[in-house]
Amino acid sequence: MVQYNFKKITVVPNGKDFVDIILSRTQRQTPTVVHKGYAISRLRQFYMRKVKYTQQNFHEKLSTIIEEFPRLDDIHPFYGDLLHVLYNKDHYKLALGQINTARNLISKIAKDYVKLLKYGDSLYRCKSLKVAALGRMCTVIKRIGPSLAYLEQIRQHMARLPSIDPNTRTILICGYPNVGKSSFMNKITRADVDVQPYAFTTKSLFVGHTDYKYLRYQVIDTPGILDRPFEDRNIIEMCSITALAHLRAAVLFFLDISGSCGYSIAQQAALFHSIKSLFMNKPLIIVCNKTDLQPLDAISEEDRKLVTEMKAEAMKTVIGQGGEPENEGVLLTMSTLTEDGVIAVKNSACERLLNQRVELKMKSKKINDCLNRFHVALPKPRDQKERPPCIPQAVLEAKAKQAAEERKGKTEKDLEEENGGAGVYSASLKKHYILASDEWKEDVLPEILDGHNVYDFIDPDILLRLEELEREEGLRQAEEEADDFEMDGEELSPEEQEALAAIRKKKNLLIQQHRMKKSTAESRPVVPRKFDTDRKFTTKRMGRQLSSLGLDPSLAINRARSKSRGRKRERSVERGEADGGDTMDIDGNHASKKLRLRSMSRSRSRSRPPISEVVPGEGLKDSAQKVKAIKLAKKSVRKRNKNARRGEADRVIPTLKPKHLFSGKRSTGKTDRR
Template sequence: MVQYNFKKITVVPTGKDFVDIILSRTQRQTPTVVHKGYAIARIRQFYMRKVKYTQSNFHEKLSTIIEEFPRLGDIHPFYGDLLHVLYNKDHYKLALGQINTARNLIGKISKDYVKLLKYGDSLYRCKTLKVAALGRMCTVIKRVGPSLAYLEQIRQHMARLPSIDPNTRTILICGYPNVGKSSFMNKITRADVDVQPYAFTTKSLFVGHTDYKYLRYQVIDTPGILDRPFEDRNIIEMCSITALAHLRAAVLFFLDISGTCGYSIQQQAALFHSIKSLFMNKPLVIVCNKTDLQPFESLSEEDKKLVMEMKAEATKTVIGQGGEATNDEGVLLTMSTLTEEGVIAVKNTACERLLDQRVEQKMKSKKLNDCLNRFHVAMPKPRDQKDRPACIPQAVLEARAKNAEAAAEKEKRKLERDLENENGGAGVYSASLKKHYILAHDEWKEDIMPEILDGHNVADFIDPDILLRLEELEREEGLRQEQEEDDDFEMDGAELTPEQQADLAKIRKKKSLLIREHRIKKSTAESRPIVPRKFDKARIFTTQRMGRELSSLGINPKEAINRARSKSRGRKRERSLGENDGIDSMDVDDDNKKRRLMPRSRSRSKSRPPNEVIPGEGLKDSMQKSKAINLAKKSVNKRNKEARRGEADRTIPTTRPKHLMTGKRGIGKTQRR
């Protein structure tokens, strides 16, 4: 069970919020009405109660902050040093000391002003003393505002720290950056540590859990460490150093023998020798990782010598001041997290060595004798010389054989996944939903079920020869098109009269001109702006030209010109129709009724008003539509407001809280709150 749970620390409010909380609670939970006609003892009691209640609230809140934050001297040294590395314990203690000083100052202010209130001789003087007392208390809180903000930041960071139990069975993974520590952690635990092909991906301690021999082990992935002086190491590296120094754990020192991490074996060996003092009295395993890229046997003699020197150092276990060599089996292991070769062997070796060391330490402790006195191991004595080997009943053997057959049959059975892989994979294979139907005959399962539509079987109306008929129709259509192409001919003009030949030449010339103009326009269509007709400088499209062309063809152009002019009227407002035009506006049977009902300016377009009902909308009238539009606008107001609000925005649920704005209560009971 984890002893330290920093997630339960209460949120620390800012200085302004602190004042608002306390004064609001004082206003809500103490009487709020006093009159100058009251006896002076009652007036004094009223204001003394306000001051005492405010002081007790401040004291309670500040005491909660001081008590819930851990004291660095009372917690495990691992957490004490980790907090010092992350936050600087001097600043941390100073902030808590300022909070404690503020608590004492508020108590002193309350004591002084209560003493003065005992001698208040009027309501005005008592009220002034109360205001001064509360004001000085709030000033003290505002002065420690930076300390409160600093403690809140520390609380948020501590809540994100992993829950590490310093006293349980622990496996610690360390080494240079990018040597495969996080990949190994993801293989043996359910943790999901980010793995990237660059250094310092892991910036803090990560915790996972694994099981070995029915025991739970805590696995800690530490950030990478560089070989440099102690004072030059940054906060990320110091987290690893703190864990190595204070946790009783089996240490896995990872070596990247392929060199893809960016550091040579010589540099990694130098790091091992510089921090080997942290491995004292701890089971140590040197893990040569990434053997898929560089097998251990193919290393150079110089690199092998460095690794063997590290192995010799790892086999020494320091007891007291001297060192004693121990069994070197399992000290040096090879592994590849990519192919998972040797991963389980490394885990089992580390767990086994840690377990042996913990048992050995318990055997040397003084408590062992007290425990052994409670145990009695009974050893049975032989009653005769007859040999009695272990006997397994026949029923057990038969049950075991039957279970083995069932397991083999289960392995032979094809799963839906196997069928999917055999038949094209996901997206191609479609599982049959009829295979598990319980029918008299298995061949019935794939029968096509009739589809009934309006009481008729759809299959009765399907023509089985529809594809053949379609091919015949396409063949006939092709023959017909070929005949039409053969019938087309180009008029050569040999059998035409001279007049017809002249007309034909004009037509062909006109056609070629049109084709040429069209091609020119098409080639410059993208870059050519559309020119309004009023800016047509060439005067290509005019009614005079149209009249000349129609006259040359022998057509009277008058009607066409009048129709063109009537359609291209300007935006000038027409005169309203009335008695000046000789039209009786009261004559409902007049032929010009449609004309009278037309808008005054046809050339100016009119937009539809928003509340006009369009057929098919399902609304009764414009009033109902206006109401629906207003309701729709109001419904999205709250969503729009929520969408624009960020997590840092201050939320004021109500600007006029009822308990501050409604009628004041007397000095009576407050049970109804």
């Protein structure tokens, strides 16, 4: 099956862009540095390469244009005539011919100048020949600029053409403008053709697809045709004529019997008779549309006579195809507004087209080759006894029982509609349970659960017991309310009233503190030291816990003691210096701050251990591992230090050649700085 996809054609650049593309590619893809000191053979080769490469790029680009545009003689006649109607095939062929001529001229120019470059005797002469060659090639391209622009316009228009397969099953809709063709197409396909109440809304061919008997059918909506001479028809009408002439399809001729389209039945009948030669050898159906406005039986006698003549012409095409006229629906009525008869028209067209295609295939020569591959096995009769098909009695009884149940019983859909519809009615799944008794299906509790009888664990007097418990709870609450009274200040002395106010204030304060603790419980440390008033978290307790876990607690206890001792030492030193006579002469907080810093430094001063010694808390096993780790660390930063980087993220690229030393012409004088 041939598919014509014109959207794949490459964009055609205009003359100026064409030259820019090729010359920039030559500049990028070929060497650019040459010196007059090179050997003459090398100079010639350098410029010959430029000329040849430019010619090859021009040749490839122009060849792509020529090959991708369709040849009107090689494609299907439908597309050939359609392109001729839309673009005029003479102009089209002339444009492609000019592209081909330009390609040959560029090849000839390159050949001539390469021959001259073989005898170039200097750099200047070789360069001049190269410039002349490329200039003449660009001149050729600029001369065919109008043809390139014309082909680009055609390419854009062809990309918008519908993808029509001329060889597949096709239904073609034709008729006068505004008779309901596009409305019918929108009803039977998923195409979205614009529908307006004026003529020539559809200005080109539109394609949709529909299914019938698991086969895909192509539906083509054509623009309206007017009844006038062939020479006077415009491009829009010629698109429809081209499709009718070349596509092997079922034709639906639409007839507006209401006259609302602006054309009478007589005018539509005249169009039918003028183009009936295009309906030969095609299934034809006359569709009387807009029956909601005017039924077929209510038209006048003259119009009915015209419709009868059109039906007789359509019957001739059926007889010519070998069909039976009395069984063929060649005249159908329809209304796209009420959708009355729409599906019948579609099914009739698809059925007739399918029958015709099958008959043509049966008459073709290929059918003999296919029939040779088939073998139909027919059993030979062994006696004269008849053996009709036999269905077992049990199967018949089961089928009869099932049919009776279906007639008698209601479906879930019926029950749902009777009981409030979807969202209100909930289907019961328990009625399909297979149990010993149907009464058990709706039980709330199962009879047996985990091997035990559920009823044995249920107290029959459970409700009475619950009432007694609730009554007892109510009595207890009443007693508690009687015992809990609020002391008022009228019966108390002034001293007792002050004490009561202090108690209430303290109570409110405790409640607020508790609420604050509760609100910050997640972000608060687990055991703050200031809240450990009972001294629960001591070193002795820590030692007992670590010993129970099988760990030696001595190091942890000594570390905790040394830390606490250091802090006590700092505080004592500060206090001793603050209480001494020297601090009395010093005025202000500044002196006390200096003393505090000095005391802290004194308390923390200690000798630094050797590099190889392992300090507790570093996470290293022994001194050998620490030395190895230090070596690896130094090695990792060696490259960074060598490049004078500040860190791993330093990406600064220093100026290796300062501009004031390495630019400009050298003057007379010292040049050793360079």
